[in-house]
């Protein structure tokens with residue numbers, strides 16, 4: 375997925391202090407040249423692949439993200455009734471399960487950000503609030519970008535986020551990130567200062583990582599940001615976006631089909647996984663502060 379050009383461009387960008395969490399908009403690199411996959415090419419297994427109306431709508435919402443790359447201004451989406459209905463259905467089902475399994479921090483954060491089961495939240499509102507709380511921000515993106523490019527943006531305390539929503543025929547499923555995955559899964563956790571700093575460390579690492587290290591970072595991201603579990607008062611709770619945004623994944627994570635192991639960095643970064651399968655092993659961090667410090671130590675060895 376990574377190109378030689380991307381590596382060469384990133385190799386020069388090693389001059390950043392690990393403790394500089396103060397990123398301003400002026401520090402951001404230009405979004406204009408961001409590489410991305412051809413968004414017209416929906417995989418055949420995408421439930422909306424043979425629905426021309428869905429494809430046109432997805433393409434339109436994606437074009438708003440493209441506009442952002444030219445103007446730097448987020449255009450919010452006027453979601454239609456069908457899209458709002460998909461959100462209400464999925465968000466309501468998940469909310470029930472979150473009360474049982476989500477980390478208490480996440481539950482509070484969702485409320486703080488005004489993410490409700492009633493309507494699809496807008497990136498402008500969430501980005502403004504994130505900036506106030508942890509100086510993180512959101513940038514709309516119209517499709518998948520490669521691992522290094524995606525993770526590198528975290529270095530500038532920026533999360534790339536899609537705005538379109540999954541196809542109505544399978545509301546519980548999406549083969550690609552969508553607004554449900556971003557807003558219910560990812561965005562609330564960025565209001566946690568330790569989680570935000572940890573994410574930024576992953577971004578710093580991605581900018582200078584070797585190809586082998588970028589694979590390791592991808593696994594660290596997978597088993598934390600996407601599928602992470604955290605200890606809470608003798609219990610285990612979910613904070614990973616892939617769990618919190620999927621009813622099936624969240625039920626599975628707390629079933630006896632999953633081995634929940636203590637988080638050991640060395641093990642996590644070497645743990646190969648299959649993207650499309652339910653995960654048989656998940657890792658439990660003791661706290662977000664611990665995750666941040668372990669990651670700081672790990673990426674401080676990069677580039678030396």
Ligand SMILES: [Fe+2]
Pocket residue numbers: 551555560600615616
């Ligand atoms: Fe994700």
